Amino acid sequence: MYNVKFVEIKHTKWYNIVSKFFTLAETDWGEVMDTYIPDSSGINSLGGFSYQIRVFVCCMLSLKDNMQIEFETIDDVNIKKIKPNEIDDYDENFISKISGIDSNTAIQVKRTSITESVAQKVLLNWILLEASENAITKYVLFTDKTYNNNDILFNKSADELFSSVKESNKSAKAIITKVKKKFINDFKNFEQKYNSIRKKYQFISLENIDEKIDNDSSILFRKAGINKVVYDRRIKELLQHATVEIMEAVNNKNPYILRFDEFMALVDDICSRMTEDVMMPHYSDFKKTHVINFKDLKVANSREYRQLLSCQLPQGLIEQHLGFCGYYESLRLSYLETNKISKIKDIEETTYENFQNAKFKLQRRGQDEPYNRLDETKKQSNSYADSEQIKFGSSIYLTKEQMEDSQISWEDEENAKS
Template identity: 65%
Template sequence: MDTYTQDSSGIFSLGGFSFQMRVFVYYMLTLKKGMQIEFETIDDVNIRKLKHQEIDKYDDNFVSKIVGNDTNVAVQVKRTSITESSVLKVLLNWIILESSENAISKYILFTHDEYKNSDILFSKSAEEQYEIIRKSTKGSKALITKVKKMYTDFESFEKRFNSIKSKYEFISINDMDEKIDENCSEHFRKAGINKVVYYDRIKELLKHVTVQIMESINRKKPYILSYPDFIKLIEDICSRMTEQITLPHYSDFKKLHSVDFNDLSIANSREYKQLLACNLPQPLIKIHLGYGEYYKDLRFRYMETNKLANIENIEETTYENYIISKHKLEIEGRDFPYNRFQETMNRSNTFAENDQIRFGSGIYLTKNEIENNQISWEDEENETT
C-alpha cells in the first residue's frame, strides 16, 4: 500500500481551471430565484475545436450574462494584459449588446491583478473611438465593420457609448479562489463537513460547468443555467461527494481528461503495452486507459480523506479476480491475454461504486510502479507463471 501525506495547500487551489470558468462560477453562485446565468460566444468567430486549457487565450470572444427580472449584467473576462486594441473589441461587443432588444443594466470588465491592468476602456473619447471605427477597412465579417454599419452618424454612436459608460464597472482581483470559497460555503455545507470533501465539491462544480461550456462553445450554442437547474446541480454534487461516498462524475472526468496517444508517457506506459497485447482496437484501449485515470484520480481522493481501506478492498478484490480468472483459463487451456483481460474485467467487485472504478482498478494495477498485486494480461519474461 502506498504511503501518503496530506498536503492541505493543494486542497484549496483551483488553479487547474481557467480564469474564465472560475469567474463564471463566481457569478453563478450568486444566482437567486428567478435568475439565470448565460455563457455565449460572441463576434461570430470561427473557433476551432477548443480545449478547456486554452479558453483564456480566446477571452475576447466570450461574454457571460446574469439575467433576472430587473437584472441583465454583461461580464467580459480578461486574463491577459489589456491593450487599446483589446478594449476596443470589448467596447464593440458591448455596443452591439447595448443595441439589442434586451438592454444591459450593467457592464463589467473583470481581470486578474497579476497583469496589473489599468482601467483604460474609456481612455479614448467617443469622438476618437468613432473615428477609429469610421476609418476601419476591415472585411464585412469583422466586428468593427458590423458596428460601422450600425452607426453611420456620430450622435447615435455617442449615445450608446455614454450609456455603456454610465453602467460600467472595472474589477481586478487576485483572490478568485477565496471568493469562490466564500460563495460556496453555504451551498456546499462548509461548516459541517470535512474540508477535503468540501473542496472536492467545488472542483466537481467547476469540472461540470467547464464541460458544459466547452460543449456549448463547440456547438456554437449559448450555455444557459437557470436557478432551479443550479440548485439541482448543487444537490447532485452534495449527494455524490460526502464523507462516506466519493463518486466523481465519470462523464465530466472523461471529457476533461482525454487520452492522447501522441503523448509518449502514454505510448511508453506498461498499462498501454499490456492492453496492446490483448489485441484491442485503439478506441477500446483509449476507453480503458481513461478508466485507469479515473480510478487513479479517485484513489488520490480516497487518500486525501483517509479512506485507505477503500483502496485496499478494491485493489485486493481486483487482484483476486485476476488470479481466479488466470487459474480458470489455465485449466481450460484458454489462458491468452485477451481472455485473461476479459475474464478479470467481467468479475464483480462490490467495493467499487461503479463499473468505471471496477474496470479502472484493473488497469491501474497493470502500471509499472505497482510493487504488490501487479496484474499482467500478458506475462513478461521476468515473471514466474
C-alpha cells in the same frame, strides 16, 4: 438527481484545449496523476480561457431564484481553428450574462493586459449589445489584478471613437465594421449608446479568483461541516462540469445557459456524490477533461499500456481502459487524502482475487489468453467498487509497474519476452 445528456466532443484540437484547461484547473482543486497528465504545453497561454470559465463559475455561485447565467461566443469566432497558444487573443469574443427579473448584467473577462485596442473592441461589442433588444442594466469588465490593468475603457471620447469607426477599413466580419454599418452617419445615436454604457459600467480587478470561488462556495458546498478534501473535490466537480458544458456549447456555436433551479440541482448532485463516505466523480465529465496522449512517452512506455496492447485491443478501447485507470487513480488519491486506506485495500484485494479466479478458470478451460484474462476479470463482481468504471479501473491500475504482490498481468512477463 441532476441528469445531463452529453454530446461527444469530436474535434481533437478542442479536446486538447479541454484537457489542458483542466490540468490548469487541477492545480488548485485536485490531483495531478503520474502517467495520465494531459500534454501541458501551452497551459499558460490557456490562462485567459481558464479565467473566463472561473469567472463564470464565480458568477454562477451568486445565482438566486428566477435568475440564469449564460456564456456565449460573439463575433462569429470559429473556435476549432484557434491554436491553443493563441486562445488568449480571442478572450474578448466570449461574454457572460447573468439575468434576473429586473436585471441583466453583461460581463466581459480579460485576464491579460488590457490595451487600447482590446478596450476599444470590448466597448464596441457593448455598443452593439446596447443597440440590440437586450435590455442590459449593467456592464462589467472583469480582470485579474496580477496584470495591473487600469480602467482605460473610456479613454477615447465618443467623438474620437466614432471617428475611429468611420475611418476603419476592416473586414465585414470585424466588430468595428458591424458598428460602422449600424451607426453610419448617426453620431447622436452612437453617443447615446456610449453614454448609457458609461453610466452602467463597472471595472473589477480581482486579486484571487480561486479564493473568491472557495469563499462563495462555502454555504452551497457545506464547507463548515465536511473534510476539506471533500469540499475541494466538490468545487473541482463544479469547475469540471462547467468546463465540459461551456466547451461543448462553444464548439457547437451555441450559448450555454444555466437556470437557478438547474444550478441547485447540480449542487445537490455534486454534494450527494462527493461525501466523506463515498466519492463518485462524474465519469462522463472526467472522461472529457482527461485525454490520453499516446504520443507521450510516459503512456507509451507504461506497463499498463503494454499489457493492454497484449490483449490486441484497438486503440479506441486501449484509450477507454486507460481512461478507466485514470478515473480510478483520481478516486484512489481522494481516498488516500481522506484516510480511506481500507476502502482502497478492499477494492484492490477483491480485484486481484477476481483476476486470480478468472485466470484459473481460463487455464482449466484451455482459454488462458491475454484478452480473455482482461474480459473475465471485468465480469467479476466487486461490491467495494461503487461503479463499473471504478471496478474496471482498479484492474488496469494493478497492472502498473510499481505493484508488488498484487500485480495483474494480462500477459505473463515470460510470454511477453519470448
